Amino acid sequence: MKATPHQLLCFQAVAETGSFSAAARRLGLSQPALSRTVRLLEEALGARLFDRNTRNVALTPVGAELRPIAERLGAEFGGAYGELARFVAGGRGRVTVAALPSIAAVLLPAAIAALAADRPDVEVLIADALSGPVLDAVRDGRAEIGLTVQPPPSAQLDYRPLLSDAFGLVCRDDDPLAARDGPAWSVFAQRPFVAMAPASSVRLMTDAVFLQAGLAVTPLFQCAFLGTAGRLVAAGLGITALPRLTLPLAAPPGLAWRPLARPATRRQMGIVTRANRSLSPAAAVLLDLIVAEARRAASLSEADGP
Amino acid sequence: MKATPHQLLCFQAVAETGSFSAAARRLGLSQPALSRTVRLLEEALGARLFDRNTRNVALTPVGAELRPIAERLGAEFGGAYGELARFVAGGRGRVTVAALPSIAAVLLPAAIAALAADRPDVEVLIADALSGPVLDAVRDGRAEIGLTVQPPPSAQLDYRPLLSDAFGLVCRDDDPLAARDGPAWSVFAQRPFVAMAPASSVRLMTDAVFLQAGLAVTPLFQCAFLGTAGRLVAAGLGITALPRLTLPLAAPPGLAWRPLARPATRRQMGIVTRANRSLSPAAAVLLDLIVAEARRAASLSEADGP
DNA sequence: TGAATTGATGTCGAGCGCGCATGAAAGCCA
DNA sequence: TGGCTTTCATGCGCGCTCGACATCAATTCA
Numbered sequence: 306m307k308a309t310p311h312q313l314l315c316f317q318a319v320a321e322t323g324s325f326s327a328a329a330r331r332l333g334l335s336q337p338a339l340s341r342t343v344r345l346l347e348e349a350l351g352a353r354l355f356d357r358n359t360r361n362v363a364l365t366p367v368g369a370e371l372r373p374i375a376e377r378l379g380a381e382f383g384g385a386y387g388e389l390a391r392f393v394a395g396g397r398g399r400v401t402v403a404a405l406p407s408i409a410a411v412l413l414p415a416a417i418a419a420l421a422a423d424r425p426d427v428e429v430l431i432a433d434a435l436s437g438p439v440l441d442a443v444r445d446g447r448a449e450i451g452l453t454v455q456p457p458p459s460a461q462l463d464y465r466p467l468l469s470d471a472f473g474l475v476c477r478d479d480d481p482l483a484a485r486d487g488p489a490w491s492v493f494a495q496r497p498f499v500a501m502a503p504a505s506s507v508r509l510m511t512d513a514v515f516l517q518a519g520l521a522v523t524p525l526f527q528c529a530f531l532g533t534a535g536r537l538v539a540a541g542l543g544i545t546a547l548p549r550l551t552l553p554l555a556a557p558p559g560l561a562w563r564p565l566a567r568p569a570t571r572r573q574m575g576i577v578t579r580a581n582r583s584l585s586p587a588a589a590v591l592l593d594l595i596v597a598e599a600r601r602a603a604s605l606s607e608a609d610g611p
Numbered sequence: 612m613k614a615t616p617h618q619l620l621c622f623q624a625v626a627e628t629g630s631f632s633a634a635a636r637r638l639g640l641s642q643p644a645l646s647r648t649v650r651l652l653e654e655a656l657g658a659r660l661f662d663r664n665t666r667n668v669a670l671t672p673v674g675a676e677l678r679p680i681a682e683r684l685g686a687e688f689g690g691a692y693g694e695l696a697r698f699v700a701g702g703r704g705r706v707t708v709a710a711l712p713s714i715a716a717v718l719l720p721a722a723i724a725a726l727a728a729d730r731p732d733v734e735v736l737i738a739d740a741l742s743g744p745v746l747d748a749v750r751d752g753r754a755e756i757g758l759t760v761q762p763p764p765s766a767q768l769d770y771r772p773l774l775s776d777a778f779g780l781v782c783r784d785d786d787p788l789a790a791r792d793g794p795a796w797s798v799f800a801q802r803p804f805v806a807m808a809p810a811s812s813v814r815l816m817t818d819a820v821f822l823q824a825g826l827a828v829t830p831l832f833q834c835a836f837l838g839t840a841g842r843l844v845a846a847g848l849g850i851t852a853l854p855r856l857t858l859p860l861a862a863p864p865g866l867a868w869r870p871l872a873r874p875a876t877r878r879q880m881g882i883v884t885r886a887n888r889s890l891s892p893a894a895a896v897l898l899d900l901i902v903a904e905a906r907r908a909a910s911l912s913e914a915d916g917p
Numbered sequence: 918t919g920a921a922t923t924g925a926t927g928t929c930g931a932g933c934g935c936g937c938a939t940g941a942a943a944g945c946c947a
Numbered sequence: 948t949g950g951c952t953t954t955c956a957t958g959c960g961c962g963c964t965c966g967a968c969a970t971c972a973a974t975t976c977a
Contacts, residue, residue, distance in 0.1 A: 309616070310615070310616070311613075334936090336954080336955075337936075337955090337956075338935050338936070340955065340957085341933095341934075341935085344956090345933090352699045359942045359955050359956085360942080360943045361943090366755070367889070370695060370698045377687075378687065381683075381687050385680045385684055388680065389680055581664065582662050583673070585676075631925095632922085632923060632924080640966080642923080642924075643924090643969095644965070646924065646925060647926090650925090651964090664923090665924050665925085665973045666922085666973080666975070
């Protein structure tokens, strides 16, 4: 009751060449093997497929009926296999990345550009969110890759650190603070502080540092976007603390960045994936590209060690 | 590099049940066998299909990609197999019958009606022609079945006699000849003879009888159709000789038929098929029906022996 | 902490498909 | 017409695949 694809291939070869010997040569089989295979197929289907004697081979009506079917099936099978192979090779697919905006902006553009360059059929979706939703998205499979700060250890998530980024003071470049080498976090106790939104990763870290250092800092503003914070600082309304690599996002010219000391603080960025779950091939490729991009960013950033 | 349908079935079962053991039970396999089969499929595709530990089984992205493909392929395969099975069983197909009109009219209607009754998807094409073209059509495959008089023996054709039909005198029933028992062929030397067209099988036989009996018979008319000949006779323009079973075709009322003697002559009708060539299943069914119909016609016709 | 469930692995046996050698039939040619 | 060649079928031996069975490892539940 079963016809294997191999049997259909053998049938097709005989039908096309009109000869068992020629078909066997083409298939790289011995003629007896081919004869047997065709006979088995005929028995499986319950009908003769070729009227043959030692001199002539001709399709029977059943064989003629099978021919287009086998062809269609073969094309279907080959096509499906090709599709899948491309997916497996990472040449096709969809990758969803959940990322903190500040990290996405640093690491993703180059990686995605490199991916698009030689794998144009891979679709990349970016969901930027705060760190909690990023972890949630990865945990329940809505995103394959998460880019975020180091999360609390979890059995459901794997974390792989990529690079760390020093926090620094951000102020106008005509501010006297801009001239200082290695200002301390305590400066924020004396000047209006532009804070990020409460659940943002930058805010969580600055709050932690203030707490740890026993500093009483009252945020003057709370921004959801780095660009807003940058503009507030540029307008002279306050100063803030940001990781260095996020600086281009806070973009207005006329701003200075000085690494903060006491305590020297670094934000670690990394990749989060679902534990014990395979990545799609395309996602694996993108992940490698992100890792490479992170290495490049780390080596370019003189102040940054792992 | 090869995924067998069986491997895809196993994959689907695991994907659907979410469990190797349950899938194995459903497939009627042992669980180890199923495990191995899935592993082999994964190796063949070069990618893991399930993320699994002893407690959970979940599709990987590649597995999720394969799932609809496997489903489509399975449906395609099953559908194609079903189509072919129906063809093999004779439930679907096209049969071309080449036949002498006089024989077709006798044997085909009942056989085709019986065929259409329980195999509505079998298409029957009838090509009525003279005996030469009938043989040609069968010889080169344009027709699978030929209905004709006994042909000259040929290595390319098989002939199977069905029934034989006595020639008789056809005249008006008010003709004095109609009262005679067993008139002889010599009557045609004395009365206007309505002949059939030169290449028709009836004409060939009547000519042969006249030649053999040394009778000089000049045809008065030559008809291509039996109906025409019948009407000419009915109009009193002449008499003719026809096999008994063709009489209904020569139809007008008021005609008599009397078996001819000296020599008693029978037309043998039979089935011609291509030698060493399989019939399509549907054609084989039709052939059997024709044979049955011929047997019925023979038993009904008291004057007809084999 | 022990019992039960589930997937993986090792081993063995049966069946299938392959190649090789050989047989039978049909056409070709002298 | 009788060899020769070509072509498909068949018998045999072998290796690979796939099956079941027994067993192991890991995880959950009581």
